[in-house]
Amino acid sequence: MSADSKQPQPPEDRAAATAEATSLLLSNARLTDGRTVDVRLCGGRIEAVGTAGSLTALGARVDLAGYLLLPAPAEPHAHADTALTADSPGPVSYAAEEVQRRATEAALFQVGHGATAQRAHVRIGDVHGLGPLEAVLQARRSLRGLVDLTAVAVPRLLTGAAGADGLAMLRDAVKMGAGVVGGCPDLDPDPTGYVEAVLEAAAEHGCPVDLHTDGDDPARLARLAAMAGGLRPGVTIGPCGGLGRLPADVARRVADQLAAAGVTVTCLPQGGCGATERRGPAPVRLLRAAGVRVAAGSGALRDVSNPVGRGDPLEAAYLLASQCALPAQEAYGAVSGDARATMGLAEVRVEAGFPAELLAVRGERLAGVLSLAYSRIVVHRGRVVARTSAVREYCDSAAALDLPRQARPERPDPGGQEAR
Secondary structure (H helix, E strand, O other): OOOOHHHHHHHHHHHHHHHHHOOOEEEEEEEOOEEEEEEEOOOEEEEEEOOOOOOOOOEEEEOOOOOOEEEEEOOOEOOOOOOOOOOOOOOOOHHHHHHHHHHHHHHHHHHHHOOOEEEEEEEHHHHEEOHHHHHHHHHHOOOHHHHOEEEEEOOOOOOHHHHHHHHHHHHHHHHHHHOEEEEEEOOOHHHHHHHHHHHHHHHOOOOOOEEEOOOHHHHHHHHHHHOOOOOOOOEEEEOOHHHHOOOHHHHHHHHHHHHHHEEEEEEEEOOOOOOOOOOOOHHHHHHHHHOOOOEEEEOOOOOOEEEOOOOHHHHHHHHHHHHOOOHHHHHHHHOHHHHHOOOOOOOOOOOOOOOOOOEEEEEHHHHHHHHHHOEEEEEOOEEEEEEOOOOOOOOOOHHHHOOOOOOOOOOOOOOEOOOO
């Protein structure tokens, strides 16, 4: 045994290892193709999928009769440091303990909705320095085993005399543990220089890039696409609502350039965020038609930018379906498969060998689930980490109003005779 293996594991690592070692059987789950199956999880992955009743429970068992089982959604664009501040009676506190509390609570809200992986944008610089980032990273450590949280460092200025400090702080942020290099080029006096600085820092540390931009300047987006082309592990921009205000031919040309460069767009159907002053939906269908990967995020979670933000991926998918006319499958893909790919995460399918990152929602079909996603069971690393149960009751007025009642399916009684 090596010396390293003898060292005691930190509590959060032990919790994650214990979670991944457990076995869990999800029985009677309905899939989007109409099949009803058993799904056995072990070691943080899907071990087996079989027809209902065919698999044996080696550990705990959860009956998912009446639920639709889906790959878990992911949250590619949230703001952990400012979340839950809309009702603050005075100036928002950025004390470390307050930011950590808000970031933790926001992450739990979102994992309760089903987002088992989250990307949190955190502002650095100004008077607060790296304090908010350090607090979010501490929240990430405390949440290990419940949700995978990645921090995005978002500096304000990166060019000119004032930008030198921002660039140094950005490099320090990556060394501290920020997994993504972000920023807001629209707010810098030299947006192109800002993008160049971000891409250089990301290439230096091997980090992905995730930039805020309204996307209303086609020349600036063309330059960004030219600079970003070929950069690995990838470049994401959003929310790009300004693209929807450009003439259609100009927007299509920009979309083609983004697609050729492999740039992903993260839209925010539920509202904007503080890093972009203007709101409006990105032209999702135009971007997808050009071959751009489009993910959907939540943006602001009950801060001044969106005081009623829910941070709910299924609401984002609902809005893509209802307002952008995407088919339900594509709308859900924007918050699940496309969001995970944007974040550099492994694909999830309800098949043996794939990661056990799953969401069960009461309902029979995906369109119905996006419409009324009340009761949910969230699985992360092969174990249930959150449950939401909703009960709706009505007063008994059916006779007076002569309303139809939904018939209950008949079940065989213990003796084999049908119940009447």
